[in-house]
Amino acid sequence: MPRSSDFFSSDEVMVLFTTSPAGLGHIRVTEALREGLPETVRPEVMGIDDKSIKFIHRVGSRNRTLKMMMELAQNNPLVENYYVAWFRKKLRRETQEVYERVADLVARRRPKPKILVIIATHHSLAHKMAAIKGRLARSLGVDVVLAVVVTDDTYQKIWGVYGADYIFLPSDWTRECLEQYLRQLGWELPKLVVSAYPVSPKLARYLDAQEFKTRQEQVKAGGKEKLAIIMPISGAAVQLAYFEKLIVELSIKPAVRVTMVSRESSYTKEFLDWCQNVPAVEVVADREDREVVLSYEKELTTKVFAVEITKPSEQTFKTLLSPKQRGGVVLLFSEPVGRQEYDNLAFLLRHGLIPNEAHELRLNRFFIENDKPQFEEEFLKMAQEWRGLKLPNDGEMAGRAIDRLKESGILARMVDYSGDRRNKELDSQGVDKFWQTLAQLVSKQYPVYKGSLSR
Numbered sequence: 001m002p003r004s005s006d007f008f009s010s011d012e013v014m015v016l017f018t019t020s021p022a023g024l025g026h027i028r029v030t031e032a033l034r035e036g037l038p039e040t041v042r043p044e045v046m047g048i049d050d051k052s053i054k055f056i057h058r059v060g061s062r063n064r065t066l067k068m069m070m071e072l073a074q075n076n077p078l079v080e081n082y083y084v085a086w087f088r089k090k091l092r093r094e095t096q097e098v099y100e101r102v103a104d105l106v107a108r109r110r111p112k113p114k115i116l117v118i119i120a121t122h123h124s125l126a127h128k129m130a131a132i133k134g135r136l137a138r139s140l141g142v143d144v145v146l147a148v149v150v151t152d153d154t155y156q157k158i159w160g161v162y163g164a165d166y167i168f169l170p171s172d173w174t175r176e177c178l179e180q181y182l183r184q185l186g187w188e189l190p191k192l193v194v195s196a197y198p199v200s201p202k203l204a205r206y207l208d209a210q211e212f213k214t215r216q217e218q219v220k221a222g223g224k225e226k227l228a229i230i231m232p233i234s235g236a237a238v239q240l241a242y243f244e245k246l247i248v249e250l251s252i253k254p255a256v257r258v259t260m261v262s263r264e265s266s267y268t269k270e271f272l273d274w275c276q277n278v279p280a281v282e283v284v285a286d287r288e289d290r291e292v293v294l295s296y297e298k299e300l301t302t303k304v305f306a307v308e309i310t311k312p313s314e315q316t317f318k319t320l321l322s323p324k325q326r327g328g329v330v331l332l333f334s335e336p337v338g339r340q341e342y343d344n345l346a347f348l349l350r351h352g353l354i355p356n357e358a359h360e361l362r363l364n365r366f367f368i369e370n371d372k373p374q375f376e377e378e379f380l381k382m383a384q385e386w387r388g389l390k391l392p393n394d395g396e397m398a399g400r401a402i403d404r405l406k407e408s409g410i411l412a413r414m415v416d417y418s419g420d421r422r423n424k425e426l427d428s429q430g431v432d433k434f435w436q437t438l439a440q441l442v443s444k445q446y447p448v449y450k451g452s453l454s455r
Helices: 004-009 024-035 051-062 064-076 076-093 097-108 123-140 171-185 209-219 240-250 269-276 289-302 314-320 339-350 359-370 377-383 395-407 410-415 430-445 449-451
Strands: 015-019 042-048 115-120 145-151 164-169 191-194 226-230 256-263 281-286 307-310 328-331 386-390
Touching: 004 015, 004 430, 015 024, 015 123, 024 042, 024 289, 024 430, 042 097, 042 191, 064 339, 076 328, 076 377, 097 123, 115 123, 115 430, 123 145, 123 281, 145 269, 145 430, 164 171, 164 430, 171 191, 171 339, 191 307, 191 449, 209 226, 209 410, 226 289, 226 395, 240 256, 240 269, 240 395, 256 269, 269 281, 281 289, 307 314, 307 395, 328 395, 339 377, 359 377, 359 386, 377 410, 395 410
Parallel strands: 015 042, 015 115, 115 145, 145 164, 164 191, 226 256, 226 307, 256 281, 307 328, 328 386
Antiparallel strands: none
């Protein structure tokens, strides 16, 4: 089988990413996968600047009525079936503009590629690409491969893209659910591939000894370093009131510094202006979604943070990193938004990466108590197997909880992580594994390229 670097570096292969600004997660996964390609590869990207989808996503996430409708479509099987059938048909019917854009990209490529590999990190363009795949192959004289990458560990039926060659999923649980659904529809199954979530290779790099010591000192009760917290604001700019209350509570303590990473927009302007007047907070803001993603990575790769406060979005999968790696921060989760975020938490629970129900109940009692924070050694040992935990849904209480987690030694034990990482779903090198697997699958699907691309 060819090495992935040999395969995708060939002039005969053209890589096209299709994504969506419906939240930063799809862009974040696209960037992570792009970072895993050799520098000689010149991938194209479509969909990152779709302003209509961006607007719909933000309004749908912030408007209470639209949010309720979205959650109904996600959580009621009958409604979901109807919605997915309608939306899938709509997507696969409205393809002419996408076809022309792809055809133009291929026509401009020099030398002309023999195989077009499309990596879809959002379901909308994935369905469109599946619908035009055959037409592209016939009109352009190229072989076309479509690989869909599911960006949460969620079983949502819209990710069932018939006509795709491969669908990459983060877990066996999601694969089994999606396979059952596709079989019920009677379609020819794409190859469903379980592959560890693609976390940015930059975040998987290891800290040096001094940097790791700094991370340990940040979470130690009475430590010499200030607790450095990074807080990425979601693409839809939700939960801002929660974060404001949390920051007010955190800023009472002088030994805390917060870095807020956000998109600069009308939705966030008032909040970011307020943050800039809080001495303990540094604001990093950009106008474009891709720049927000890159700025976030820059913060994590040039500074040492111990904690991240985030929704359980795609950020959840930094739990695949150990605290000795750049992005291996302790993850403290705010309230989930959407079914996929509950599903992400379920992934963590299955792997013991967050407290179980009994331990969570004990922590919740601990958060509201006023006595000196103290746990027995057995409980602290359990904390060494966690990579994250859920904060209270009240912002003020969440800020207080973080202080108590530090004073009790829970955060320090979480940084001294000792969990079992042998499960394939917990591999921190998901990007590299993705490209290796895809190169092998494509060369097997099209043996004519197997020899020429591996020279």
